[in-house]
Amino acid sequence: MIKNFVLDTNVLIHDPASIFSFGDNNVILPITVIEELDGLKKFHDERGKSARSASRRIDGLRKRGSLVKGVQSREGGTVKVLIGAGEKLPDSFASKADNTILSFALHLNKTEGGVVFISKDINMRIKAQVLGLETEDYETMKVNFSELYNGWRQIDVSAEMINKFYSDGVITPEGEFMENEYLIMKNSADPKQTALARFKKDKAVKLLQPKTMLWGVKPLNVQQTFAIESLLDDKIKLVAFIGIAGTGKTLLALAGGLSKVFDDNVYRKLLISRPVIAMGKDIGYLPGTKEEKLAPWMRAIYDNLEFLVSASGKGDMGGEDIESQVDWLFSSGKIEVEALTYIRGRSIPKQFMIVDEAQNLTPHELKTIVSRAGEDTKIVLTGDPYQIDNPYLDASSNGLTYIIERFKGQEVFSSMTFVKSERSPLARLAAELL
Incomplete structure (x- = not known):
């Protein structure tokens, strides 16, 4: 089923190429997002640079067709700019750009369905869910932090392996390791006997600068x-x-x-x-x-x-x-x-x-x-x-x-x-x- 991904402005600032990250689905940009990019482009910082970069990508699509009707991306999806009136929000929602973006997403969901609101802003995601919208963080550049590579690990080896390491300066430990991963090698029978190594070209070698x-x-x-x-x-x-x-x-x-x-x-x-x-x-x-x-x-x-x-x-x-x-x-x-x-x-x-x-x-x-x-x-x-x-x-x-x-x-x-x-x-x- 084709989904309508409505992007918040901060997603394009985080990743100016984000409009191409949703496969063969529809990517929807409320006109308010374009207005916010226009306001940010003047800054001489990374926000301004990202805003200008995102705008150039959108303009590249504009040259190929009508953004109101939708322009097909090379990834197979369609990118649209949404104009017109949004859905009326409850009176408790202040009149500001963020809420205007939400009103567009809400209106699209009522008329076409299948809307997923994408934002890097936690509170925007909360408000979107309160309004009944499916909402997600932008996940394309996320990593699993709990499994992030440490750069080092401790391994158990035999006393013979440690002795060989000290005499030869190199051994081939069992297991799979990353290039330039550091190793604390411990004698499995005597934890006090240790050696420090660096994994290079399929071998554990002595440190150059101990x-x-x-x-x-x-x-x-x-x-x-x-x-x-x-x-x-x-x-x-x-x-x-x-x-x-x-x-x-x-x-x-x-x-x-x-x-x-x-x-x-x-x-x-x-x-x-x-x-x-x-x-x-x-x-x-x-x-x-x-x-x-x-x-x-x-x-x-x-x-x-x-x-x-x-x-x-x-x-x-x-x-x-x-x-x-x-x-x-x-x-x-x-x-x-x-x-x-x-x-x-x-x-x-x-x-x-x-x-x-x-x-x-x-x-x-x-x-x-x-x-x-x-x-x-x-x-x-x-x-x-x-x-x-x-x-x-x-x-x-x-x-x-x-x-x-x-x-x-x-x-x-x-x-x-x-x-x-x-x-x-x-x-x-x-x-x-x-």
Whole structure:
């Protein structure tokens, strides 16, 4: 049975190509959705970019036929723009664009039936169901978070296997593993006998960088040890770190970047960025220079840099106090802190790029960032899928988990899920309980 999928505006912002994701069914866009896209297209942020991208796709269909009558997509479905009057809603529903979209969906359901209302907005889905509509989240880019690839696992092996691993540096363990998956191998008869390995080309091999200290930071657990291995291996071009506050994911990423840029000179610049969700995304209207606008938003990054400069003992950086030394890092031209808004459209060659709080990005946004990586660039994504500020994302639909699911097993990719907070007992409890 052919269904009528009515899309909310936020679905097209989440995935501008979403109109092509419903097979041979009808995709319905209330004219209010077009109006909202028109209002969003002016913004110089990812919302504006997505709105313009969605509009271009709709315009491409317009050139092939009447959107009011319906234009067939290459996927076999039909895309229509719905105009006219919607169904009258109960008086308790305010007069606003969201409810106008619902009124169109309700009217279509009464006249044609088979309507499924698709929205990334929880409250819109609630209201749709209250009105008697079948409603769903946009599932196309979702992953099963409970089964998300961890990047590491613990396996039981024999004492002979561990001894052989230490003598030869390589073994072939039983089971199926991902490329660049990290292994904690334990003697099944004596759990105290262990070995750490990385799975490469069908074999478990020794770590290249065991217990390496980066800018004064020493790994405090096995996940941090594995993370350092991924940061220092230049053949790994994309790294993803997941963990709650205090697990060290951002600190280690910064330490790895500083080491590769300032110590090894592998990359010409360390580029650090975060989504600007908390600042309303488009920072162009805020007063001050770009640096002044970014300062409060990047404070956590500066705090980590101050810690690393202090812990590393690198005191020859043009100043006696820590703040002066951090200023020297930036004045060297080898560190750049940038809003993702300004990175869009740039090519990023030979840089070590860190995207912090990546769980607040959509799959489409992260795809845009990763696809901008130039020759010899490494990208490190960090985030906590349990702490999402974007109202239209959750642990299963954000860009960070999507990237991990899509890239797992690739030779250029490594992922690590941190399980232990290394902050104070109080901070650790706060992260777990609050």
